[in-house]
Amino acid sequence: MRTRTNIEFRNLTKNFGAVHAVSDVSFTVEPGRVTGFLGPNGAGKTTSLRMLLGLVRPTSGTATFGGIEYRNLERPLATVGTALEASSFNPGRTARNHLAVYAIAAGIARKRVGEVLELTGIAEAADRRVGGYSLGMRQRLGLAFALLGDPEVLVLDEPINGLDPEGIRWIRGLLQQLAAEGRTVLVSSHLLSEVQQTVERVVIVSHGRIVYEGTLDALESAATAIVDAPDRDALRTALEAAQLVVTETDAGLVVSAASADIGAIAQRAGVPLSLLHAQRAGLEDVFLQLVGPGTGVGA
Amino acid sequence: MIATLRAELGKLLTTRLWWVLALIMIGYVGFTAGLLAGLFGALGDQLGGQAGAPQLPPEAIAPVVYSTVTAVGYVFPLILGTLAITSEVRYQTLTPTFLAQPKRGRVLAAKLMVLAAAGAVFGVIGLVAAMGLGAPILTATGTDAALDASDTWALAGRIVLAMALWAVVGVGVGSLIPNQIAAIVVVLAFTQFVEPILRFGTSIWEWTASVGRFLPGAASDALVGSSVFTAFGIGGGSVEMLEWWQGGLVLLALAVVVAIAGYLTSWRRDIT
Numbered sequence: 001m002r003t004r005t006n007i008e009f010r011n012l013t014k015n016f017g018a019v020h021a022v023s024d025v026s027f028t029v030e031p032g033r034v035t036g037f038l039g040p041n042g043a044g045k046t047t048s049l050r051m052l053l054g055l056v057r058p059t060s061g062t063a064t065f066g067g068i069e070y071r072n073l074e075r076p077l078a079t080v081g082t083a084l085e086a087s088s089f090n091p092g093r094t095a096r097n098h099l100a101v102y103a104i105a106a107g108i109a110r111k112r113v114g115e116v117l118e119l120t121g122i123a124e125a126a127d128r129r130v131g132g133y134s135l136g137m138r139q140r141l142g143l144a145f146a147l148l149g150d151p152e153v154l155v156l157d158e159p160i161n162g163l164d165p166e167g168i169r170w171i172r173g174l175l176q177q178l179a180a181e182g183r184t185v186l187v188s189s190h191l192l193s194e195v196q197q198t199v200e201r202v203v204i205v206s207h208g209r210i211v212y213e214g215t216l217d218a219l220e221s222a223a224t225a226i227v228d229a230p231d232r233d234a235l236r237t238a239l240e241a242a243q244l245v246v247t248e249t250d251a252g253l254v255v256s257a258a259s260a261d262i263g264a265i266a267q268r269a270g271v272p273l274s275l276l277h278a279q280r281a282g283l284e285d286v287f288l289q290l291v292g293p294g295t296g297v298g299a
Numbered sequence: 300m301i302a303t304l305r306a307e308l309g310k311l312l313t314t315r316l317w318w319v320l321a322l323i324m325i326g327y328v329g330f331t332a333g334l335l336a337g338l339f340g341a342l343g344d345q346l347g348g349q350a351g352a353p354q355l356p357p358e359a360i361a362p363v364v365y366s367t368v369t370a371v372g373y374v375f376p377l378i379l380g381t382l383a384i385t386s387e388v389r390y391q392t393l394t395p396t397f398l399a400q401p402k403r404g405r406v407l408a409a410k411l412m413v414l415a416a417a418g419a420v421f422g423v424i425g426l427v428a429a430m431g432l433g434a435p436i437l438t439a440t441g442t443d444a445a446l447d448a449s450d451t452w453a454l455a456g457r458i459v460l461a462m463a464l465w466a467v468v469g470v471g472v473g474s475l476i477p478n479q480i481a482a483i484v485v486v487l488a489f490t491q492f493v494e495p496i497l498r499f500g501t502s503i504w505e506w507t508a509s510v511g512r513f514l515p516g517a518a519s520d521a522l523v524g525s526s527v528f529t530a531f532g533i534g535g536g537s538v539e540m541l542e543w544w545q546g547g548l549v550l551l552a553l554a555v556v557v558a559i560a561g562y563l564t565s566w567r568r569d570i571t
Contacts, residue, residue, distance in 0.1 A: 047571070054401050055394060055570040071401035082398050088391045090314060097313035105306030105399040145395060 004031040005079070005152045005184055007052065011061035014047050014208075021047045023208040024061070029186045031152070034179045036199035036216075037188040040291050044208040045188045046084070049157055053082055065153055077106035080153045081146035087138070091131030095122060095141050098130060099148060108149050116144040121170070135162035143171070153184040160194045172198045192287040206291040211245065219286055225259040228252030228275035229266070238269035247289055254279075254289050303400050303409040307383075311417060316382060321421060324375040325428040332367045332429035333436055335527060339364070340440025361445040362525035364433040368425035368458050369519055370526040373465045374490050375425075376418035380469020381486055383414055384561075385479035393570050407562055411470050411554075418466025422459035454524060457543060461522045464547065467554040468515070474561025490516065498528075512541055515553055521546030 007029035014022040022044040029035045039045050050056040052063035054070035065073065065080060073079045089098055099113045117123040120140040125133070130141065139162050146154055156175075160168055175198050179185045189195045192202075202219060204212040212219060229235040232253065239246050239255055242265050247254040252275050255262055259278040266273050279285075311317055339360045355363070387393045400406050434444040445451045469486070476482040494516045501511025511517060520526035521541035529540065541549065 050569070050571065053398060055397060057569060073401070076401055077399055084394055085391070088394045090310075090386060090390045090392055092314040092316070093310075094313070097309070101306050101309045101313065102395050102399040104309055105302055105396070107302050 003152050004182060005066045006030055007063070007065060007153060007155070007184055007186055008067065009048065009052070009061075009063045012048060012051060012058055012063050013060045014044075014051060014056065015059045020208050022051070022058075025205065025208070025210055026061075027203050027210060027213055029184055029203075031184040032179060032182055033200045034175050034185045034187060034195075034198050036192075036195045036202040037186055037205070038192055038195070038202055038287065039188075039190065039205035041190050043190075043205045043291065045190075045205060046157055048205070049084070049155055049186075049188060052155065053080070053084075075107065075149070077102065077108060077149035077151065079149070079151055080155060081149060081151035082154075083139075083142035083146040083156045083159055085142075085157065089130040089133075089138065089141065092129055094127050094129055095133070095144070096126040098141065099144060102145065103148055106149060112148060112150070116147045119147060120144040136164055136167050139163055140167070143174075151183070154178060154186065156185075156187045158189055159187060160189065168194075192284055196283065204287065204290050211290045216283070219283065224254060224256050224279045224286065224289060225262055226252045226254050226275065226277045226279060227259075227262050227266070227273060229271050229273050231271060234269065235266060235271045235273070238265055238271055241269075245290070247292055251275075256289070300405060300409065303405050304413060306399070307406070307409040307413040308416075311383060311413060314386075316386075317379060317417065320375050320379050321424050324372050324421065324425055327375075328367050328372040328425045329428035329432045331371050332364050332433035335367060336360075336364045336433040336436035336442075337440065340437055340442045357442065358445070359525070360442050361433075361437060361448075361451060362454055363527050364437060365426065365429050365451065365454060366458060366520075366523050366525040367433075367527065368422060368429050369461045369465075369523045370528060372421075372425045373462065373516075373519055374486070376414075376421045376462045376466035377469040377472070377486055377490065378483070379417060379421065380414045380466040380471075381473040381482050382469075382479070383410055384470055384473025385477055385482045388477040389479045397570060403566055404562065407470075407474060407558065407566055411467055411558060414466040414470045415463045418463035418469075419459050421466065422462030425462065426455050426458060457523050457547075460547060461519050461550065464522075464550040464554060465519070468550065468557065471554050471557030471561055474566050475557050475564065476561075477565045512539075513549055515550060517541075518546040518549035518553075522550060 009025050009027050012022055012025045025048055037045055047056060048063070051058045052070065062069070070076060070080065096113060096117065099116065100110065103110060103113055117126045120143050122137055122140045122144065125137060130138070133141065139159060143159060146156060160171060163171060175185055175187060187195055187199065196216065199216065201215055202212065203210060227235065236246055236253060239253065239262070245256045259276050263273070263276055339355065387396060396406060397403060434446055437444040472486060473482055476485055494514055498511055498514055498517055501507035512521065518541060520529050522543050524543050
């Protein structure tokens with residue numbers, strides 16, 4: 001029986017000078033399924049993951065594996081497998097030696113290097129220097145590093161970036177298989193469509209804050225409406241007072257709530273409406289509304 | 300700690316850097332040693348007869364030839380040590396390094412130890428080059444190559460120690476200046492330009508010479524006990540060089556101070 005380990009973010013906060021990269025992020029990632037960590041570029045995903053892995057010191061809050069910080073794990077690589085960006089290689093070292101160095105450092109058997117090279121499909125190129133690798137091959141090598149310790153937890157930052165269609169299908173299957181084996185899998189992405197078919201739960205961040213946490217199904221059925229009033233500011237104030245997420249567009253205010261509720265709030269506040277229209281948004285639209293306008297869409 | 304040491308050794312040996320640097324050093328040290336051996340051997344008699352010419356007693360010729368390993372070759376272990384850190388920063392391999400060993404202090408300690416060993420090996424390789432080319436040329440020109448003298452092998456031991464210390468200084472410099480280009484520029488500018496000028500400049504007056512002998516290159520020469528730069532008594536005047544062990548301690552102190560400063564400043568920083 002595999003040890004089951006949660007990833008726990010508790011009020012995690014990081015400020016770089018005056019920049020609030022991550023603000024009060026709390027969520028739990030459970031084993032047995034793939035969890036997506038979504039948000040546009042610059043939303044604070046990578047910084048959150050680097051704090052989880054002990055590479056960046058949080059300003060406040062904690063990020064742990066079942067209550068244990070990464071640096072206090074007894075066998076870090078055998079507990080948590082990590083793939084961050086696809087560029088952490090010395091171009092003059094071969095893939096096999098790259099993995100061997102970290103296997104030695106983490107006390108992992110040498111034969112595991114050959115196994116993960118086979119598993120990620122780069123065994124034939126293993127004795128070539130990484131400098132000549134394509135982005136897709138680097139991604140696979142990054143994944144091979146993550147799988148080196150046969151870990152209970154996988155933390156993967158944009159693992160699909162740069163893979164070809166065949167590679168994307170392969171990694172989707174692999175992630176689901178790893179989750180089905182009872183592992184905890186956290187996958188970040190800036191594109192919902194990339195992970196839509198793989199993840200069950202999503203945590204969406206924007207500007208360093210969590211804007212949605214739950215299943216994809218619930219996200220899809222989340223009602224939104226577009227509403228406007230001659231006195232738009234008064235309407236906005238009333239809606240925000242009711243704890244609703246409001247996004248201003250040229251056409252009006254986009255609000256994540258049922259249109260009947262919005263109408264009632266406006267009436268109570270005494271704001272006459274000029275527009276109230278329920279939206280049947282697709283998943284991608286909901287995502288974009290959540291993360292707000294002008295934040296690295298499609299980048 | 301053993302695993303971390305082995306991993307750091309693996310890192311050093313799995314890229315081409317170490318043997319490329321070793322090859323260049325063999326060429327440079329071998330050439331310089333051969334040139335000096337030929338020069339002193341062939342011209343020694345003529346120089347000796349002229350008033351005002353640099354004087355070098357015959358028994359000092361072989362040490363000067365062999366000590367080219369440190370006199371001109373010390374920059375190679377220094378650069379090897381610097382690159383051992385800065386290449387990790389440049390290629391962002393500190394991320395997997397600290398994921399595999401989150402205790403960062405151990406990684407730095409392991410690097411210092413592995414590079415000390417590598418510097419010693421560079422010292423041995425350099426000696427092979429200097430003696431391999433220098434000794435036959437000395438013998439051929441009728442000068443004593445002194446390969447059977449115990450003093451020569453004591454010199455060789457101090458050369459190996461000095462090369463090891465220079466590699467450790469390099470690791471310290473790299474941890475203090477993580478930017479690879481900046482670190483290399485600083486190392487080359489200091490060793491090839493700033494220090495030679497300072498050493499010459501401080502040798503003019505007695506009181507500055509007593510400070511100048513603590514410069515890293517001067518300390519290294521003191522540790523080795525011989526150098527083509529000091530053999531003719533250029534500089535120093537009445538100010539004695541440091542004792543060999545004092546020179547070694549100055550180098551060691553330099554290495555420890557820069558490594559601790561590097562650890563406290565850049566090594567513990569966020570890896571983004």
